[in-house]
Amino acid sequence: MKKLKNLGDRHSCLSFGGQECLPHDDLPHDDPTHDDPTHDDPPRVAGDPALVALAAALRADAPAGIIDPAFRAALRAELVGSVPDLRYAPLATPVGQVWVAFAGDKLRLISGKTEAEFVAGARQVVGAAPARAAEVPARLARRILTAIAGQRQVVAADELAGLTPFQRAVLAQAQRIPRGEVRSYAWIARAVGQPKAVRAVGTALARNPLPLVIPCHRVIRTDGALGHYSGGGQLRKPDILAYEGVNLDQLQALTRAGLRFRGSRNTKIFCLPTCYSMKHAQERHTVYFHSADEAVQQGYRPCKLCRPA
Ligand SMILES: [Zn+2]
Numbered sequence: 001m002k003k004l005k006n007l008g009d010r011h012s013c014l015s016f017g018g019q020e021c022l023p024h025d026d027l028p029h030d031d032p033t034h035d036d037p038t039h040d041d042p043p044r045v046a047g048d049p050a051l052v053a054l055a056a057a058l059r060a061d062a063p064a065g066i067i068d069p070a071f072r073a074a075l076r077a078e079l080v081g082s083v084p085d086l087r088y089a090p091l092a093t094p095v096g097q098v099w100v101a102f103a104g105d106k107l108r109l110i111s112g113k114t115e116a117e118f119v120a121g122a123r124q125v126v127g128a129a130p131a132r133a134a135e136v137p138a139r140l141a142r143r144i145l146t147a148i149a150g151q152r153q154v155v156a157a158d159e160l161a162g163l164t165p166f167q168r169a170v171l172a173q174a175q176r177i178p179r180g181e182v183r184s185y186a187w188i189a190r191a192v193g194q195p196k197a198v199r200a201v202g203t204a205l206a207r208n209p210l211p212l213v214i215p216c217h218r219v220i221r222t223d224g225a226l227g228h229y230s231g232g233g234q235l236r237k238p239d240i241l242a243y244e245g246v247n248l249d250q251l252q253a254l255t256r257a258g259l260r261f262r263g264s265r266n267t268k269i270f271c272l273p274t275c276y277s278m279k280h281a282q283e284r285h286t287v288y289f290h291s292a293d294e295a296v297q298q299g300y301r302p303c304k305l306c307r308p309a
Contacts, residue, residue, distance in 0.1 A: 088122065088130040090115075091141055093148055093212070095243050096234030101130045102140050106159050109209050110144065112235030125209050127162070147213045150179030150244070155214060163209075166192070170204040177218040180245040181274040181306070184222040191307070206230050217241060224255030246274060259288040261308050263300045270295040275306035 086108065088101040099118040101109035108126050111118045122130050136144075147153045152175055160168055169192040176191075177183050185205070189198045205216040211231040217240045221227045229237040241248055254260070254273055262278050263270035265285045270292070271278045278286070289295040292302065292309035302309050 086122070086126060086128050086130040087133040088118065089133040089136045091136045091144060093145060095148060095212070095240045096236070098144070098212070098231075098235060100136045100140065100144065101126060102136065105137070105139065106156060107140055107143065107210055107213065108159065108161075110211055110213065110231075112211075112231045112233035114233060117233070125162070125207075144212055147215070148243075152176075153213050155210065159210065163207075166194070166197075166200065167204040167207065170201050171208055171214045171216070174205060174208070174214055174216050174219055177215060178276055179215070179218075180279075181272070181276060182218050182220050182241065182246055182251070183272065183306075185219055185227065186222050187272075187307075188219060202227060211235060212240075218244075222255075222260075224252040254288070258290050261289040261292060261295055263287045263289060263295055263298075268300050269303050270300040270308060271303040272306040272308045275303055275308075277303055277305055 084103065086101060086103045088099055088109075091098050091100050096112050098110050098112050099115060100107065101118075101122045108130075109118070109122050111121060113121065119129060122128070135141075143153050155171075155175070160171065163171070170188055173188045173191045185198045185201045186195070188205075189195050189201045192201070194200070201219075205219055206228045208214050208216040208230045211217065211229070212235070216230055217235075217237045219227070220237075226237045229235070231237070231240075238248055251273055260273070261270045262273050262275075262281070263286070264278065264281050265287055266281075269277070270289060287298075287300075289298070289300070295302075296309075
């Protein structure tokens with residue numbers, strides 16, 4: 001335990017005694033009062049008892065850590081709001097077992113990690129440790145399973161408590177990616193009006209508190225690599241994408257060949273490779289492009305569904 005000597009000195013200096021004081025930072029290093037042991041004596045104060053109590057508190061021993069964990073937890077709770085009745089339970093899904101934290105009729109956290117990791121994560125993300133429940137309420141379980149089946153779910157603002165407007169915008173864009181398709185981090189960055197914030201998009205998606213409901217697994221790197229996934233443990237990005245019908249091998253082979261867009265000779269429209277509108281296009285009517293410019297130069301226009309450029 002360290003004594004907050006300087007803080008005590010500063011306090012007595014500024015508040016008590018009546019003598020004229022320099023601001024602390026301006027004190028010369030050889031200021032005699034700094035090494036004077038009598039300067040640590042309780043200040044003589046006549047007046048506000050609250051001020052006396054504050055002075056006493058400032059003179060007490062400091063906690064071992066600079067940031068008191070209890071203070072940090074209280075601050076987080078203050079920022080993300082209190083979470084009454086936060087509970088959690090496991091849920092079996094077609095893509096693996098997940099842990100689900102919920103409060104009332106709101107989802108708060110989903111993860112494929114171990115139970116211990118999940119509870120620790122809930123403390124960090126939601127700001128409170130959830131209590132174990134027998135099962136996920138039917139309505140919430142249905143929302144998760146329906147999302148996995150490909151139906152977009154409405155996510156309430158308080159299910160994303162503590163997230164920044166940018167993080168919310170990124171997650172909202174991820175929700176617009178249809179099942180069976182993928183988009184790049186750069187595509188999301190462009191869609192939220194921050195084309196240079198590709199890395200920040202990656203961070204926001206990696207911190208998605210509700211994977212599966214918010215399908216961040218549908219966002220991969222422009223080079224075809226899968227990138228980080230917030231699901232963890234049993235939830236694996238390639239497995240979920242395969243479950244949704246994405247042909248990753250084909251997609252990555254195209255990427256390796258430098259081919260990023262597919263066009264239809266019939267419609268003269270070009271798309272991202274996984275766009276639904278190209279799903280049933282015949283290979284003999286399909287043309288591939290290295291860049292959007294190349295497609296445009298050859299008389300193709302961008303698809304309005306997948307917005308490739
Ligand atoms: Zn398209």
